[in-house]
Amino acid sequence: MPHNPTNPGLLSTSFPPSAWTDSPLSFEDLSLSKAMLAEVKDRLAQWHQRNNRKLTLMEVCGTHTVALSKSGIRDALRPWLDLRSGPGCPVCVTDQEDIDRMLALAALPDVTVTTFGDMMRVPGTRGNLARAKAAGADIRIVYSPLEAVAIATGEPQREVIFMGIGFETTVPTVASSIQQAVEKGLRNFSVFSVHKLAAPVIRQLLQDPELSLDGLILPGHVAAITGRRHFAFIAEAFSLPAAVTGFAALDLLAGIRDLVRQVRDQHPQVSNCYSRVVREDGNAKAWALVETFFEPGRVKWRGLNELPASGLVLRPEYAAWDARQRFPLDLPPSQPPMGCLCGEVLKGKALPFDCRHFAASCTPVHPVGPCMVSGEGTCATYYKYERRENSAHALSH
Amino acid sequence: MCLAIPAKVVDILNDTIVEVETFGNRAQVNTSLVEGLKQNDYVLVHAGFAIEILDVQAASESLALWREIYAAQPN
Ligand code: SF4
Numbered sequence: 001m002p003h004n005p006t007n008p009g010l011l012s013t014s015f016p017p018s019a020w021t022d023s024p025l026s027f028e029d030l031s032l033s034k035a036m037l038a039e040v041k042d043r044l045a046q047w048h049q050r051n052n053r054k055l056t057l058m059e060v061c062g063t064h065t066v067a068l069s070k071s072g073i074r075d076a077l078r079p080w081l082d083l084r085s086g087p088g089c090p091v092c093v094t095d096q097e098d099i100d101r102m103l104a105l106a107a108l109p110d111v112t113v114t115t116f117g118d119m120m121r122v123p124g125t126r127g128n129l130a131r132a133k134a135a136g137a138d139i140r141i142v143y144s145p146l147e148a149v150a151i152a153t154g155e156p157q158r159e160v161i162f163m164g165i166g167f168e169t170t171v172p173t174v175a176s177s178i179q180q181a182v183e184k185g186l187r188n189f190s191v192f193s194v195h196k197l198a199a200p201v202i203r204q205l206l207q208d209p210e211l212s213l214d215g216l217i218l219p220g221h222v223a224a225i226t227g228r229r230h231f232a233f234i235a236e237a238f239s240l241p242a243a244v245t246g247f248a249a250l251d252l253l254a255g256i257r258d259l260v261r262q263v264r265d266q267h268p269q270v271s272n273c274y275s276r277v278v279r280e281d282g283n284a285k286a287w288a289l290v291e292t293f294f295e296p297g298r299v300k301w302r303g304l305n306e307l308p309a310s311g312l313v314l315r316p317e318y319a320a321w322d323a324r325q326r327f328p329l330d331l332p333p334s335q336p337p338m339g340c341l342c343g344e345v346l347k348g349k350a351l352p353f354d355c356r357h358f359a360a361s362c363t364p365v366h367p368v369g370p371c372m373v374s375g376e377g378t379c380a381t382y383y384k385y386e387r388r389e390n391s392a393h394a395l396s397h
Numbered sequence: 398m399c400l401a402i403p404a405k406v407v408d409i410l411n412d413t414i415v416e417v418e419t420f421g422n423r424a425q426v427n428t429s430l431v432e433g434l435k436q437n438d439y440v441l442v443h444a445g446f447a448i449e450i451l452d453v454q455a456a457s458e459s460l461a462l463w464r465e466i467y468a469a470q471p472n
Binding site: 026027029032035036039061062063088090116143144145146147166167169170172173176219221222224225247250254275276277283285286289376 | 399400401427429430431432441443444445446448449451452453455456458459460463464467
């Protein structure tokens with residue numbers, strides 16, 4: 001395999017210049033990144049030579065999927081490193097039935113649906129939110145759940161439903177909004193919760209004998225809330241190396257570097273490579289607020305079916321703010337898009353290239369599945385950055 | 398969706414709102430998820446909230462360590 005482990009040429013063109021000049025945040029330092037990339041390449045090449053296969057790591061978080069491609073790191077390390085995306089794009093892991101419920105809620109009279117922009121074009125069994133909006137439904141994109149509370153306050157004649165989607169990073173912001181609504185006695189605000197938890201799905205994936213990983217790149221902003229310790233089970237119960245990792249070029253490289261070291265030393269641990277943000281026990285204040293309003297529930301995931309205690313549902317005492325309780329729906333069965341491999345892609349078992357729709361009948365303009373819609377979906381990311389690859393090459397060891 | 402942006406606290410407006418600056422833009426963010434936020438702190442902003450305070454010392458320690466490790470290495 002032709003490669004030159006000391007040539008970090010790609011980085012110089014792939015890294016966006018950082019707008020941060022303040023030293024505490026300059027984690028895009030180009031010369032440092034190049035030096036670290038060269039070292040990581042060296043170590044990966046050594047490992048590759050000894051083991052005669054690529055090292056396989058999973059990046060659990062969708063934001064990592066994008067950052068690894070956008071920075072050029074995925075491409076630069078491809079000869080020795082197979083990076084698989086995991087179930088960390090909230091839109092992508094949302095079950096088809098929940099998407100159909102959102103669409104049905106938007107069709108109810110006097111209802112305003114508020115959502116993060118990512119949800120708008122996710123295909124339901126029949127249509128999507130963007131088309132429902134064009135047809136007259138009141139659907140508004142918000143940046144923060146607090147905007148949904150403000151809309152409910154300003155328009156008391158409307159029922160305002162917020163689509164609560166996201167992992168541990170996002171749930172505290174939704175919990176805080178519910179707290180505001182409860183304190184204000186705001187009865188026309190409710191949350192449709194499809195929130196998911198990272199640890200239970202990781203635990204599920206690691207029990208799958210078909211998936212053989214050498215290590216996990218753990219989601220830095222989930223860990224900002226949960227803390228590092230929350231993920232300690234990965235090394236303890238599964239003897240798998242893992243590293244909590246940030247999102248700048250240096251963070252990504254430091255995480256991979258640490259994982260290569262762990263694999264080489266055969267000493268699995270869950271290391272914290274994002275110490276400026278992630279504490280041992282996370283943000284206790286934020287999580288306490290989550291636990292005030294939510295409890296773990298058995299929920300459905302795309303491609304994984306129901307997993308116990310893997311999502312967050314509103315506590316019964318807050319049923320008045322729970323859209324599932326307030327607006328019960330009886331829907332015909334849901335059907336995931338024909339031929340869409342999202343369910344396999346988000347388990348790390350398929351790459352977008354393996355899907356017959358990819359870049360043909362499925363593109364960001366005409367997405368067939370959610371992984372092509374979300375800005376951090378694996379298919380959208382590969383469409384934008386990785387299309388010179390083909391699956392045979394990418395999957396070869 | 399778990400994208401979170403680092404920003405600097407430039408003004409404390411009240412008990413729950415601060416003004417932050419990031420990439421030259423200013424925005425107001427809610428601080429009810431973090432404790433003990435001060436002027437000039439760096440925070441991580443997600444969906445209109447500060448979700449964590451950055452540990453500037455940890456940041457500069459990481460950078461200093463790497464600069465030391467890689468200083469001797471040719472680019
Ligand atoms: S390319 Fe489109 S249809 Fe295929 S897995 Fe990705 S999102 Fe689904």
